[in-house]
Amino acid sequence: MKHLTIEVARGIDLKIIQTDQFKNNMIVFNFTIPSNYQNFAKLALLAELLENASTVYPSEMLVSRKLSEMFGAGYGVTVLRYGNQHTLRIRLTFPQNQYLPNHTDLLAEAFSFLREMIEHPYANGNQFESSYFNVHQTNLVNYLQALPDNREFYSTLQLQKLYYASDLDQGHYLLGTANEVRNQDADHLYTFYKEFLKKAQISVIVAGQIDSEVVRNQLTYFATFSERNADDLSLYIRPQLPMKTREKTEVVPGSQSILNLGYRLPVYFNDRLYLAATIFNQIFGASTRSLLFTNVREKASLAYDIHSSYNSFAGMLSVQAGIDFEKMPQVIQTINLQLTAVVNGDYPDDLLIGVKNSMINQHRSQSDYLTTLVERQYLRQISGISYEDKQWESAVMAVTKRDIAEVAKQVHYEARYVLQSQGGQNETN
Template structure:
């Protein structure tokens, strides 16, 4: 089954990825900016896309911007920041109806690209400073987003595990930035950073939909004008843990959060990556996994128990919610499931079922254009070129021996327990 892949064109200052497909009824344009994840810039990068979206030269207020989106047959516009490995990614996404399905054939693709250009390259500014009103509003919103992590204990525990596990590594930084940095950021300092980021970041533009390649490339060249650059790339920091670190934190909570971090020593793009995905699926990634069945179902110890892989950092994270007094029991069962994996105690049926779920998950992800972009963008971050067809094929070909080989590489790094009472370590 052939799946749409990106046709890559180098244009001044960026890489254009055109994905012609009739799978979607809309056209989607995504503008991605990648730079190393750094303490000095993380909060500015977290704030920047929201300020740009909030107030451009042509649409200085949110109501005026949203009104224009409505005129474009209800187009959607999103901004986002995320981290992938030691990279900090800013994304601008616009999704718009395909003009082929409209009776008046309005040039919607061109208008969408023009709007994206307006937001990114023509901010509402006073000299060398962002508009103070937009800046103040978005700074307040970011402050609330950072604060909200503390109130969401599941997310808080996940964040704290990574902070402890990746101390002195860029990955310890949260993509949403640091509260301590917010006060010192001004409309002027953020604008200065914005100019630097547009000049230095690695930029990739994705256009997905029932589109013509040549016309799409010409539209991007017309509206997106960037200087040539040599972006700074970041290398994934890989660490071999010594003795496992245990961190117990006490707060006034009823349900404990037990998160466990492992180093997998495998990254996206490595030949063993497909086996790692299957290892995670059997261990804790899905509802048929060992963690779900043994920690949650059989022992009734956890409200939730699952694991996930950080593809560009080489981490495996176990997340569970337990009663405070069940810490030792839960840890014992988690260790037992990992031991089972390392000894190859999983069946061919479990492997086959996991292959099917991994493949279905991939296919579900690309049901929406933004999901397809995220899958394709893995290659940019990793500096590799793996097609979706290859991903599916290699997953199917992976053997039990290869999964077992991965299991033996996985190393326990950090245990983090957020509890409502004192627990003896």
């Protein structure tokens, strides 16, 4: 495997990963700006508009037909948040030429397609085509209005909002709200997109059996790829949280309540204890062998389901559990006991060994996917942290119970959001 790094222009970087490990090639464009909640709905709607049509391909059917002509190429646009960075990602996957009739080389055609989709969205004059815009605006509004139906996800979003209190850039949902999407219009969003193309930092990653000269040459055809600000974008979220804990309960119809707990865990992706924090999360609640799953769900039967999550860009730990509302004090007490157990190292050695082995096996298995290769490369770029596989595995195996206890001692309770079922309220009353 060979890596090439090329600065296309100031603020536009190209990374080429030459490998024959996969049957497909992949091109990924990451357009990144600082996280600002006022842009969330705009980029979410833009992702829909850029994915489904362009000037040359003014319908989803024509886009699909073009992808079929490229031997079943896969194309998608999405929005992501890495800490304080807000990214619009455009990705195209297509077969390597050695697996195609007459060894057809799709690389130039792939870039031509992407240039069309990025630089020539389906517009009429200086605005997105109105009927097309209205359809996708309505679709996104409907999706956002239906979020409360997915109670686990909805309660996760509510905990996030509560945890960050008045910090809308972090507490706001990445796709915005239904009202924010509804307030967008075709001409203003088109103007925003043109400015976005000029200002966003761009990372291009191309992976597979790739001719680097063809890639470099194809990028020169992108008219919008001019120099722009190349200052480092802030990545890690180091919030100024309120001194008081925040707690909220919302009553909804249903038979099962959902408890969400938010904790400050100020250990970040590049910190000395990062891997210890990752292992802590697995031992505490992220795996089916964890203390929360074993002791809260299986032994005490206090939760229908329970798990923890750790965000290393935000320094945040969360716990979500499906519970009977009247048992909530007992659930919280039992969760706290599991955290104390980790602080004291009071868990089996074979749990620690099993978690480490599981992490290493998962890391190895994920390496068999081209998407993982590209994602790890992007994380290296935005964080400046690079681990070779063997180095990473050795670092995982070197983590001790003392390291994990040091992490657990830093966990600080900040927020609680409860989605209380109406049935649970009736039973309590």
